[in-house]
Amino acid sequence: MTMRLTRLTPPLALALVTALAPAAVAAATPTPTSPTPTSTGTTIAAIQGPGFTSPLVGQKVSGVPGVVTAIRTGSPRGFWMQSATSDRDDRARDRSTSDGIFVFTGSAAPTVKPGDAVTVAATVTEYRAAANVADLSVTELTSPTVTVVSSGNALPAPVVISPTAVPSRFAPPVSGDIEQIRRAVPARSAQEFWESHEGERVSVPAPWIIAPSNTYGDVYITSKPNADRTIHGGALLSSYDLPTGRVKVSALDGAKPRMNVGDRFAGPVVGQVDWSSFGGFVIDAPTLPAVVAGGLTPTVASKPDAADLSVATYNVENLAPRDPQSKFSALARGIVTNLASPDVVAVEEVQDNSGATDDGITAANTTISTLVDAIAAAGGPRYDHRDVDPTNDADGGQPGGNIRTVFLFNPSRVSFVDRGRATATTATTPQRSASGGAELSVSPGRIAPTDPAWTNSRKPLVGQFVFRGRTVFVVGNHFASKGGDQSADGRFQPPARSSETQRLAQARVENAWIRSLQAIDRRASIVIAGDLNDYQFSPAVRTLTGGGTGLVDLIATLPRAQQYTYVYSGVSQVLDHIIVSADLRARARYEVIHLNAEFAGQTSDHDPQVVHVRP
Template sequence: MRPSLALSIACSLLLASCGSTQTALSPSAAILAQTQKVAVLSVPVAAEVKFVELILTDKKGAAQTFSAVPADGSAVFQLGKVGNGDFQAAVRAYDASDKKVVLYKGAAPVNLKAGTAATFPALTRVSASVTVNATPTLDKTATFTAKLGETSLPMTVAGGVASVKFADVPTARSLSVTVQGKASDGQPTQTGSATFTLGDGGATVPVTLSEIASCPVVEGAVTAIPAIQGSGAASPLVGQSVTVRGVVTSDLQSGLGGFYVQDAAGDSDPATSDGVFVFTGLGSAAAPQPVAVGDLVQFTGTVKEFKSPATATESATQLDTVSNFVKCAPGLVVKPVEVKAPFNDLERYEGMLVTFPEKLTVTDNFSYGRFGELGLSAGGRLFNPTNGNVSPAPSAAELAARRIILDDRSSRQNPATVAYLEGGTRRTGDTVTGLTGALHFANNAFKVQPTADPVFVNENPRSATPKAVGGTLTVAGANVLNYFTTFGASTDRGASSAYEFGRQKTKVIAALKGLDADIVTLMEVQNNGDAALNDLVAGLNTAYGAETYKAVQTGVIGTDAIKVAIIYKPARVRPVGSFAIDPNPVYSRPPLAQSFQDLGKGGVLTVVANHFKSKGSCPTSGDVDTGQGCWNQLRVQQSQALLSFAQTLKTRVNDQDVLIMGDLNAYGQEDPINTIVAGGYASLNLRIPEADRYSYQFGGLFGYLDHALATTNLNSQVTGITEWHINADEPVFIDYNVEFKNNPNCVGTNCTSPDLYTPDAFRASDHDPVLVGLNLSADTVTEPVTPLSVSATGPDTVTAGQPYTLSVGAGGTPDSLKVNWGDGSAEETLAAGATSAAHTYASAGPVTITVTATRGAETKTATKSVTVNSAPVTGAGRLVISQVYGGGGNTGAPFTNDFIEIFNAGSGPVNLNGYSVQYASATGTSWAVTPLGTVNLAAGQYYLVQGAAGTTVTNAPLPTPDVIGTTNLSGTNGKVALASSTVALTGINPVGGALVDLVGYGSANGFEGNAAPALSNTTAGLRAGNGCTDTNQNGADFAAGAPTPRTTASPANICP
């Protein structure tokens, strides 16, 4: 059975009377005394008391000792064997049972009586003195201060020992004392600390001092870096000369022209930065200082607020004009301060060593190649607020507060080495954690200059193929970024040379081949009839090794320099009826529609290619940017017109399956898209996971401008959709362009960036392509009856003797298409599907061109009025050979064909009727003749003669030549002649007679004066002055350079 409460208390009393440690088991002192008929003494104690000792001395001097562990603020002693009477009581209260540190004491007479409880008076806190002795002391230390708790006392030095005595220090364990020594100017020079136990007998504490790195004492004041920075955006000391001490945290003198220093201790004010940038100069004006990270330095400089560029609205605080520089000590360590998003107030960290503990994501690599910068963001990549990825949509301020820029420690543009690359790229979506560096300010933005290369995680690796979309039929939308086959004219937007075009074409073809879609809608194809489109399809089929694709031939669409287009696989689908173009003038670029039947399952759908008005080129009033980019109202109107157009398409083939594709220049939740969705279309892009729902990057924000929207009926037949991220994530500078790159074809003095071009799909454009999978239901095909129509468009004027190009459009598949040029010449019958025709007028005057289309008994005509102007006759013409290239089709050649370029360097026109260019080998006497056309070559005009094609490789085609020949030129050595006759020349070095000009190159034995330089697969012979220089010395007049073929369509070059 359990013992009774009385028995338990009795046992406790027995233990207490024997001098054992008392545990607080009784409910209260009074109850205990009454129930057990014993004397009880209660001693109130503080919470830190853990053990109490009681000594009772009777009148005879006999003493008994008791102990107790306090509970509930009291130590209760049960004094059963003491007896009744008067006693002298002494109490000592300790912090632990080892009784090393007594915290409280007390003594008082007590009267004890069985059955009653007495309370001991309040105890007194025990204190003692502490003597601190610090050694060794250094001569440079002028004063010492000891700090114990919250009390600091100055110390005296005698015999190499700094001493001080603290009186009345409360006893305690693990007390700490810190000693700091300072030089006469206040900078710390020595420090030390010690931990000790203070009992009631006091303590003497030895402290060993260590030396702190310090600088020589200077005359005058030393200004703390936080005082220079101040608490505002600009320094309160601008223009003043200050002496500064600090620790070097980053040496960027070779890249930024300066280094960062930071106050070793700081001022503990969160509003003021402890670091500052010290500018020592760049280039020939540089005066670098011999610093290393961790150096304690002292110098004098001038406080400046520097703007970069000079037009910037905000400035960076820095020091320059450095003098009296002293390196005081090496090896100091500055701990970086942690910075976490949101990054709203970075001014207080300007110039300091900072670290970002959280994961940061690359969200902007637009200026990566130009400036070596990467935009990073906390919380993942940043999406445009109107894209619909986050609800509610974040504000611009919220997005900005998540951004920080990683720089490359250099202010150089187009750096020869681009930092942080891996595998020739640095894609957005990659991440870095623990980024550490100096916080720099330039270009109105804070930038981290890392102290070590950050380690990136490739969280967004390239994908060699798009994600699977399923289905039995695929439709893609691809922006081909100004695919132009002509270069140099004011209306040309794409590649600036044939060399660049070859690179661009390779990438575009790789992207389209990677999509491998059955139907492809294209955006940004040159609107030069179907020339650029057909060039692309030809190249794509060459890559496949078969006639895999065909293009929907439309000719010129609208008036913009670019158009939309559609290509398809005839083995997979067949066009149903002819194409349709919406003539509504609201469009920037009219949409193109074509119905197709799936040859596998028999399903029918209509695909509409679109390219809405862009968000740029903003007006000053009216349709301005109110949050969705400029021209949003116009894009809404275009959406409304598109819905009407699509409705007519459904009835055209009696099928409800319409797929709207293209660059609508509106993000996912913007008004133009909402308009189409409200009109009965499903946004297929919403099937893509939110984190992956983007096709374009602008200003470090992502979203999808490239859409796929399906009618309700078609939506149920969609098996999948993806956006193949081959473009938006990639740095711009890896594209086909050669500007600023270390490439022989780069023109200028800033060709310094690495050329990271690769012949693959990545950065083929600035938009990611969209791919849709379909599983169409079988349909009954209704062939539309397209009304017969014809159109004729072209320039309003032409010069006599110059070719005039007429753009011809025909609808309804005419049986025949004829052109009457209106000048009495024979009517010309055009080939089926022709979209243009050319004619050269011999004399001036107004003419009316008539185009006639017939289909059975139907006839439609279109006319175009043209004024033929007289050819200017202001002087005599002077024909020269201006360019020779024989490396066409060879390894490394930029072009497939050889060519000869003729130029009129005179002041009047020359009719080329009866002229020829002729070629002979380097030592040959037989001349191959290529007759020229009947053209009045105006002053300053070029004329391109195409030669034979090489057989080694197939490269870019020449611009449309003025005449096509079959002569095979040598790529290194040969002779070219221009003659006023089509009769072959004779001899090694023909002279006189019909000879107009002669060029011998390389080891040729025929030439004017001396031979021009030898050529190669990548170089042509170029006449100086763009053809104007003619000293009759081939060696002086010609130089080897990159071939740049020009035609009669190229800009004129009037010689002085």
């Protein structure tokens, strides 16, 4: 694909902008070989149309006037252009349409520059990556012939995105494919608002950073710094309706500043509204302002009371022996310093001794011992551990990695009750002990490992502990991931959450197991800890804690601004939980330790958490 370019020379250029530009473009355009309809002198607003897709898709247009606002030399190559005089200045104008558009030049590098007044002949296209059917499409001009009319023109003023500009509702009030909406209402929802500005220059004044920058240099900002705000300045998810001030930013010049949640840009972020398969609408900024650090520091757990049992959960993100020692050391510091060396740690995503090499190995003793050694070297206790090796490639995660949950425990503080010999397929069940209380038939053991609910997913690990003469049952979880769900930013609203079905089934199985334990001892001390891969308001979590169990999801007891353990696509959300039985709730001290999810330098993508209870 090539971009054909014609350049007009002064002094005729300005006079030719409207009078002769269509003719000049037409002269440079080959005669169509097919009866594709052609629109002449079409405006950008007419091409964009009032809906999510162009009413002229597939048609050839010519004489499309505009001013080049930005260039993209990386993939996809091209440039943005915008009407020199905005139709928004006309009160009778349809506010649903945009005055900007992207011109795709294919393999040819764009030869225009910002400030060039141009006319374009091209084909109107709705672009969507074939593999991302749930994405919103982007209206583009393709196979362009470009005529430069003049240069050095002022760029159209950007639309200022104030804190009140974007509606508080995220998606339009429809069910299904929102691209079928014929007329977007930008004052009704965030998706319609951004769609009505697709391709236009916008400006967000001195915005706050709501997610750490990634290796690609992308970052998320908010135009609503005081809405849905976390304690550190992130954007909080409290329902299935996404925070609406959030928008992704990408630097066209390749800059990759390192940013944490709570940092801010010193000046306005100015760029063109585009769409990203990885995060929804994005502002493609030619350059980024300087970054003002917010001073974010990792949190530290409160000092433990020797009379309390402390239980933590930490997803260590595919920990394997081949990981650099620096990762083991950083995890160890987090456990010793930030979590204050808990008595019991449920550790998720521990890979086997060969990591992601799919060689049939399932044992993880090398991975575990390397972590235990690192903790001791960091000044922590010499932890003992328990786990159950899974069946090869049966528990999901990276192929060959055989991730599992592992219990680390401090033997000088708590003892583990070993009973029976667990295998990957052996179920542990509650039974009555000789003293009349409850005990596990196998410890450590797995909850209903052959139940279909756990297909290609981690099975819950259960252990029976004794602390100061009291029995405590700890369940370590890592529920099925959200893989396969439709994008929450995408065209299908509400998005299909197909993965939720399996987590709901897992919650039902585990809830039934808990109720069978409580049927033997209604006052049994129970701690459920781990990555449930679901929100505090989700059906799965509500099912797990329901059924008359009296279980309490502790993160839901925190102030709203503290309810998050994970940051994804600019949204601070809950995936990890500690749930306790009613007898432990009264004196529980619970904290989420924010040391990963909000930082550009992460040891894991999850934040750990810890609870202090008195059985």
